[in-house]
Amino acid sequence: MAISTTEFHVERPTIRARFDRFFSALAGAYTAYANSRSRIGEIRALEAKSDAELKAMGIKRDQIAQYVFRDVFYV
Template sequence: MAFYTDTIDFTARPAFSNAIRGFFTRIIAAQNRSIDVERMQDLSDAELAQMGLTRDGIVRHVYRDIYYV
C-alpha cells in the first residue's frame, strides 16, 4: 500500500530561520558591547575608580551577564 500527500512539512524551516536570526542578534549585541568597551577605555582612571573599576576589569564588567571570567 502506498501513501501519497501533496502537503509539504515546513516544520524545520522556522527552526532554521530562528537560528539564523539568533546568530545575527548575537553579532549585533557583541558589536554594541564593543562600543561600550571603547567608551569605557576612554575614561580616566579616576572616573573608572568612581565606578569601582580598573582598566583590566572593563571587559569583565561589560560582558558580566554573558561570561563568568
C-alpha cells in the same frame, strides 16, 4: 522466561520544521551579534577613561568587558 518487545515510532521533522529551526537559529545568532556590536562604543568609551576615573566607577581596566556585558553573562 519473559520476553517483551517495545515498539516506538519516531517521526522525522518536515522540511518546513527544519527550515523554521534553521532560520530561528540564524535569527538568534544575528541578535547576539547585533547586541555585542552595540556595546563596542561603551567599551571604547570606558577604555578611554583614566585609571582614576575607572576606579571612581569601581571598575578595573581588565574588567571593562565584564562590566559592559554584566547583564548578559554572570562572571
